Amino acid sequence: MxxxxxxxxxxxxxxxxxxxxxxxxxxxxxxxxxxxxxxxxxxxxxxxxxxxxxxxxxxxxxxxxxxxxxxxxxLSEIDLALESAIESREAPAGNLRLTVPRTAAQLTLAPRLGAFATAYPDIVLEIVVDDRFTDVVEGGFDAGVRLGESLQNDMIAVRIGPPMRGAVVAAPSYFKTRQRPVHPQELGEHRCVRFRFSSGVLYRWEFEKDGKELEIAVNGPLIVGEDRLIVEAALNGAGVAFVFEDYVAEAIADGALVRVLEDWCPSFDGFYVYYPSRRHMRPALRAFVDFFRYSGAPPG
Structure with missing residues (x-):
């Protein structure tokens, strides 16, 4: 050559x-x-x-x-060798590129990004928000973040967030003229705010109770691709919404939203950072994993 x-x-x-x-x-x-x-x-x-x-x-x-x-x-090995040489000094440094779904970026990473930047000023962290399932190697990423149930078997995965739970909610004004559902099948009688993934697929609402799992293809007058917009629509009476509990906990507590079907919404594994198995783990990635690793206690 x-x-x-x-x-x-x-x-x-x-x-x-x-x-x-x-x-x-x-x-x-x-x-x-x-x-x-x-x-x-x-x-x-x-x-x-x-x-x-x-x-x-x-x-x-x-x-x-x-x-x-x-x-x-x-080329990947060359990049890794060069970055490892740069990072051989005492403090982790260099670029760190992650693919992250919007919900994980907002709920799990965003609250601690300032603290991470302060702790590791020489790391340049790039977060690419993408709800699609991305091959981290093919996409040129150091790692990705996904729900535990979505991870590939050939990836190393480290939990970085607490258990998650869905919440079905609507504004009190919405239920003034409609009966509150007590079973997911009754959602067919309601106007629902639906979510479309960036892949184009409409989310089918997922429920579980006593070992029985259900997927419901709901209907409604509004389809969006952003969880916070779904919450705003629900707050304004557009219909019933299904989002992660953390987005609506405060609104439920102060009565701005009413929760239904709570017994059909069990908790499940939260978010994990995942990365390919390599002979050498870059110090910048190791620093990120150790910083965001979920220990079962509230993040400090």
Whole structure:
């Protein structure tokens, strides 16, 4: 391999991930013209077209995709080696990139991000909010956060939050003219505020009681993709909502929302940080895991 091919291959990987020369240039901190020159030189040196270009974007050709698939583990190991060298000093440092669902970002991470930044000022933590199930290795992430029930078997997982529980709620004004449901099947008679995942799938409300599990496809006049918007809609009388208990605990306590079907909403495992098994765990990731690790006590 020619020595100049290694940086060119890194540029190729950056372009493929960003989907454009400009995006790769921003990521690498170099001029777009340098990106274009590196790709052209690499293609000329190898004698094959690696990227298909259009006026709007670029994408790997079949040959380019095959090359990137073979290169990804090697480039990942190079990144890991460089970051480990940087972090060999006493304090953990470097970039740490996580994929996190919105609920975990809001309820589990956000309350402690300030304290983490203070404790580890040399770590640059990037949180990419995405409700889809992301392959952390393929996506270029150091780790991800998901509910315990959603984790893959080949991942190391560490619990970072308390047990979670759903809550079915509505405004008192909503129930003035409607009977409160006592069984999930009765939700078919109610106007429900529904949730759509970023994947496009509508959430089917999940219930459990005495070992019996139910999934209900509710109906209603409002579909949103953000839990806090669902809560606001419920507070304003739009209908019955199903959200995590932590979002509505205060509103239930002060009477702004009425809770129903509580006996059908058992607690379940909370959020976990998960990451691939590697020979060496980066100090920055170890610091994050140790800081957010759930010990059964309220976070300090």
């Amino acid at each position: 020619k020595r100049n091919h290694l940086p060119q291959l890194a540029v190729l990987a950056a372009v493929a991930q960003a989907g454009s020369f400009r995006g790769a240039a921003r990521e690498l901190g170099i001029a777009p013209s340098a990106i274009s020159h590196a790709i052209s030189s690499l293609e000329e040196g190898l004698g094959i077209r690696l990227l298909a270009r259009s006026t709007r974007s670029v994408a790997p050709t079949e040959a380019g995709a095959q090359l990137l698939e073979r290169l990804r583990p090697a």
